[in-house]
Amino acid sequence: LSDQAEDGNIEYKLKLVNPSQYRFEHLVTQMKWRLQEGRGEAVYQIGVEDNGLLVGLSEEEMRASLKTLRRMAEKVGADITVLREREVDYDSDVPRKITEVLVRKVPDNQQFLDLRVAVLGNVDSGKSTLLGVLTQGELDNGRGRARLNLFRHLHEIQSGRTSSISFEILGFNSKGEVVNYSDSRTAEEICESSSKMITFIDLAGHHKYLKTTIFGLTSYCPDFAMLVVSANTGIAGTTREHLGLAMALKVPFFIVISKVDLCSKATVERTVKQLERILKQPGCNKLPLLVNSDDDAVTAAQQFAQSPNITPIFTLSSVSGENLDLLKVFLNILPPLTNSKEQEELMQQLTEFQVDEIYTVPEVGTVVGGTLSSGICREGENLVVGPTDDGKFLRLKVCSIQRNRSACRVLRAGQAATLALGPFDRSLLRKGMVMVSPEMNPTICSVFEAEIVLLFHATTFRKGFQVTVHVGNVRQTAIVEKIHGKDKLRTGEKAVVCFRFIKHPEYLKIGAKLLFREGVTKGIGHVTDLQAITTKENSLEESLGPGQLSF
Helix, strand or coil, rough: CCCCCCCEEEEECCCCCCCCCHHHHHHHHHHHHHHHHHHCCEEEEECECCCEECCCEEEEEEHHHHHHHHHHHHHEEEEEEEEEEEECCCCCCEEEEEEEEEEEECCCCCCEEEEEEEECCCCCCCCHHHHHHHHHHCCCCCCHHHHHHHHHHHHCCCCCCCCCCCEEEEECCCCCCECCCHCCHHHHHHHHHCEEEEEHHHHHHHHCHHHHHHHHHHHHCEEEEEEEEEEECCCCHHHHHHHHHHHCCCCCCEEEEEEEHHHCCHHHHHHHHHHHHHHHHCCCCCEEEEEECCHHHHHHHHHHHHHHCCEEEEEECCCCCHHHHHHHHHHHHHHCCCCCHHHHHHHHCCCCEEEEEEEEEEEEEEEEEEEEECCCCCCCCCCEEECCCCCCEEECCCCCCCCCCEEEEEEEECCCEEEEEECCCCCHHCCCCCCCCCCCHHEEEEEEEEEEEECCCCCCCCCEEEEEEEECCCCEEEEEEEEEECCCCCCCCCEEEEEECCCCCEEEECCEEEEEEECCCCEEEEEEEEEEEECHHHHHHCCCCCCCCCC
């Protein structure tokens, strides 16, 4: 038996009929490994040889093989769902089939699979309605009823978020069924009964909110983006910009054409063609994949995760419910992107938490929300937060951790959560700060260099020009100190530029993605060099005035 040791979470099996005990143990170990690689999900293709040759099995062999697969899944504590069956054209009289099965392990230690999808789209493209329908389980009445449900839940999620970013959650149980609000469940119940959670980050569609959208895309580190386009208006307003943003941040995206109930087939086709044309342009180089059946949805989900240049396109209606199931099938199978190896490596580094939100909760104290970009964070851990306006780091203690509104003891790299900091003074915190382990000796800088590409510019970009720089969750105005090797930059040109933050130093990392804008000026790039300001341990001590800390 040759064991395939390739990476990924797709396993080809010719047949699994009455395996010996030894072979069964081996198969179970292999399944554990596949599940780990796919972060709790694996796809088994039965009736397919190791090299991908579609051989197919007779009815009887297939039944026996699925029975074995169920036994294996039970042994590792996973559930299986048949995704699709296909007949293979062979010369034999007996029909032969291939079956594709999704194996999902109900996670131990309350870790559900967590996928973040950023939702982009024009103001009236129907994205809030689509999210409403997906997460409430009831169709829209064509006048925005589904949307109201969405806004009803907003106040539970976070108070004080206007016009910017709202979160919606869609849970799937291990059998691939949607667990959601339709039985008027609370968010906690959804978390408890889901084995996979998709958090939709609904970003502002209106032009004047573009900067919140950029902030959302860079700081919430979404795994995928969903671009919603309305079938009757086609590509309008900010759609192209949103497409550009998704491209610039290198987030794989898929497209949903909504409101197909409002227009003729020809109009829908025209919009699809329009999109396909844009996607195939040299700048995009994407391969559009129109999803018309469950079969397509399964293929799309698997290929999408393997090759980022495939862009699935769905055409659906939130009113008639047409093709809505295809999107659900796709989201259910969509595998988490970062594999366990990358996560393991990140978890071994020192703790670093990016602060995206700060709020005060009665009886809890100061609470910060954000993403743990590396390491592991436990309840009760002592960290330092900074940089303050004068470049210092202050000590604090993590009192408790909440993830998707349920308590959690340990936070692992790549996960988003809110941390309660007890009586820590909220006025000392701001968005863009980091909380790191004290031994990290964090580097902060006011002056940094970045290799940039100027995407769009009206006048010339030269020394002394001011732009708003976004790096992850950092957002601050910076001044162009120097452009290496050139006096000025024009649209489409590349250069290494030296920037200086106007207000206060920030914590940056070399290699971090960067996005800057000022009016119509836009550019992207990455940080190449920092002029570090050293933070001494003593600056930690001094900053702890009386009454700032209570252990």
